[in-house]
Amino acid sequence: MHQNVAMAPELTLHEDRLFSADGAVRQISRRIYAETKDLPIISPHGHVPPAWMSENLSFGNPTRLLLTPDHYINRILHANGVELSELGVPVTRTDMTEADNRAAWRTFCAHWSDFNGTAMRYWLTDQLVGVFGVTQRPSIETADEIYDTIQAWIDDDNHRPRALMDQFKIEFIATTDDPCDDLHDHEKLAADAEFSAKHRVAPTFRPDKYLTPANPDWNQRVDTLGEVAGVDVSTLAGLTSALENRRAYFKAHGGVSTDHGIQDLDAAYLDAQDAERLYGKARAGEITAAEATALHHHLIMDQVRMATEDGLTLTLHPGAFRDHDRATFEAYGADVGCDIPYAIEVTRATREMLNRFGNHPNLNLVLFTLDEDVYSREIAPLAGFYRSLYIGVPWWFIDAPESIMRFKQSVTEMAGFSRISGMIDDTRAFCSIPARHDMMRRLDAAHLANLVAAHRLDEDEAIEQARKLVVDNPKKVFKL
Template sequence: MHREEQGSDFLNPDRLFPQGPALSIARELYESVANLPIVSPHGHTDPAWFAENRPFTDAAALFLTPDHYVLRMLQSQGISYDRLGVPRKDGRPVAEGREAWRLFAANYHLFAGTPSRMWIDHSLNFAFGLTEPLSAQNADALYDLINKRLADPDLLPLAVLDRANVEVIATTEFALDPLTHHRALKEKGLIGRIRTTYRPDDVTDPDVPGFRENIVRLAEITGEDTARWEGLIEAHRKRRAAFREMGAVATDHGVPSAATADLPAADKQKLLDDALAGRLDAAGRELFRAQMLTEMAGLSAEDGMVMQIHAGSRRNTDPVLMAERGPNLGADIPMRTDFVNGLSPLLSRYGNAENFRLILFTLDESTYARELAPMAGYWSSLRIGPPWWFHDSSNGIRRYLDQVVETAGFYNLAGFNDDTRALLSIPARHDLWRREVCRFLALLVAEHRLSKASAREIAAYLSYQAAKDAYKL
């Protein structure tokens, strides 16, 4: 019923390249960048993988249960998270790995034409040499083969980094994280290749469960009076320094909007008082986040850490899923985002600061040409992050390049980061980016809008150096 023709032709060396006169140009450009080292300066891989360097448990734990892209598609077809083996908060039983894998394989046709299909096909080939597409018929055989191979030394997490030619990778931890795994990595001499990133949402967003308790914990960790605004900011200053000791060069802020604020001192203290007393309404909580973004920008201008804003997602829109299993399982939905007005207070204060760097990510593609490209084309502090989340796809990258390059150029882009929790998908995602960059450049060369020499230089920049420059690596 579901034929392989619905899948991706991932073994075709010319996949994604333009046909006609530009094809040979795209091939040549791609060959020049295909084997460049991978710089992965923002992502969500588990630092325990690298600190402990143990084998992954099974195929389902590697490809299915941690992948919100996969889970949300299966959920959309009425397949329960229990049957997919996603753990529950109450500890009630869910499907075992083999059972969940069989269900995944039987429904693999659902991913035809999606980036998930391309990433998984690429990962199965990269790590296990598999060319046969996953199906109900081969589910058990592939599950056994993958599980057997996971114990091999070349599939341990650190070996995967070597095999994928990953030069540097950044994980992301919250402000209260003890950084235990990164301390272990530092003892092994791996800090620098594997870095953390400071994500303070747990103590900057009053909508986070346990926010007030987190502020108290922040005081305990830092020795600062976090009930005072000045003490709260000093506590962040100390935590940022602790993260830098573990290799951090960047901060990350996941916010529903790009709103920022620049309030007088008395108003900031009242905002904190109300937050700790639980008196903030929705508008007040948004104002607290807005002021904290500006404060974080000020600290970045001071300590040089690159600031990332990931704006425009309404998170955890399924309250039942959130209550049963927690966040990051597929129920987040993009929203409209206003960068021009939202960032005006922050940029008015720090947009021209010499040591300040801000990378902007959006789920609202309508802002690329209208807002982000013109903003990055003026403010020296701004870089445009690559297509993110719902748009880190072949078509998403094409839309992005088409809308931002004319106004922002190539050198106001932050290159590529994979933003993934799935380790084996890292080379797949970078390969997709490099192919689409070469496709875009080949068309410009074929139309005599760019020389081949310039295209080669830009392809190498966007595939490798741009990320290093953007993140000050």
């Protein structure tokens, strides 16, 4: 089975990856990077399941770890003719045998060159070499040996999540959680004195489903929320109270932020009577589409108001068309690779929100987009004026080296470094976290080195700035 392996090309990690090819600039990049590469990781927004850490679960097998849950990889393989079912999708499946997982891994390795030039290829190489100790380029010939190498790594108890939190130097990590979650995983982790002395795992309040009266399951969600909060939700005042109650619960369990996946950035208060009236119609199942949207925009605005009161940082993620392919959604569910970005508008949409709360001293808002044009045209100018607003780092499709450099080159000139959120990995791929943060630190160094080489910044300033981007900015923005 491994007959050609001896001849397989090496897979390596170059110490200067992502730095400028120019010798002098590369030297500057190296010196800047040297000051940040070993700093602990702060990951203030992501999607790692908290149970992995609280239960200290094994990652299972290479396919389960690296392919099945990763929609970045699924989509490229799907486009190139692979059925999602071959990859074990959806993650809730329990019928994948070892043979199935090996077959999936072989398929992936056979498609290795389809990832040439992508961000996925970059992160994967970093993990394969840097984390798992793989030394050969993936291919149909090397697939099984690589599978075995990764499997052996996974099976080592030193490679369970809690040990990796140490090895990866993850000081702070946020999960994403349902408002009704009792956060028992977070409680268990906080109760472990040895673990919690070195690591903080914070929940994130993600109330989308409770703020979207247009959704078919909204009424049932609201009922459950009322029960969990112990609040009568027959009125909007009740829902408001329930939401405030759960935000307080999250904050008491270490939460530092709330997260909102939304279609657009409009937010506007209805007057109190209208809001109650629409809420009544929604609860009665009689709300129109336009009214549901108006009520949704009211509820979003009210989350901002709550943030000014409880101080939880609020992150906004607009602009993804979810489940673009209905047939795929019906067969496999959400988050399997067919969410697609679209253009958004920021300047007009955020005016009411920012006029009301944008300079509030207790508010931190972080705004992301998949539409890179608006980062420079609208978000950076807004964040260069409103005190509460921070520019989120490139997200999802634009979380890749060239895209990030374009982001840095455009927003920095308009708003400076102080208005940027710092690195947010937004990932559920636990083992990719060091690779992603390291990528950003390398790109910070590359960008700052360019400024130094153009004589726009002195090297000592660049080094100080690089450290701020890794440490100070996320601590300020997420109040750590």
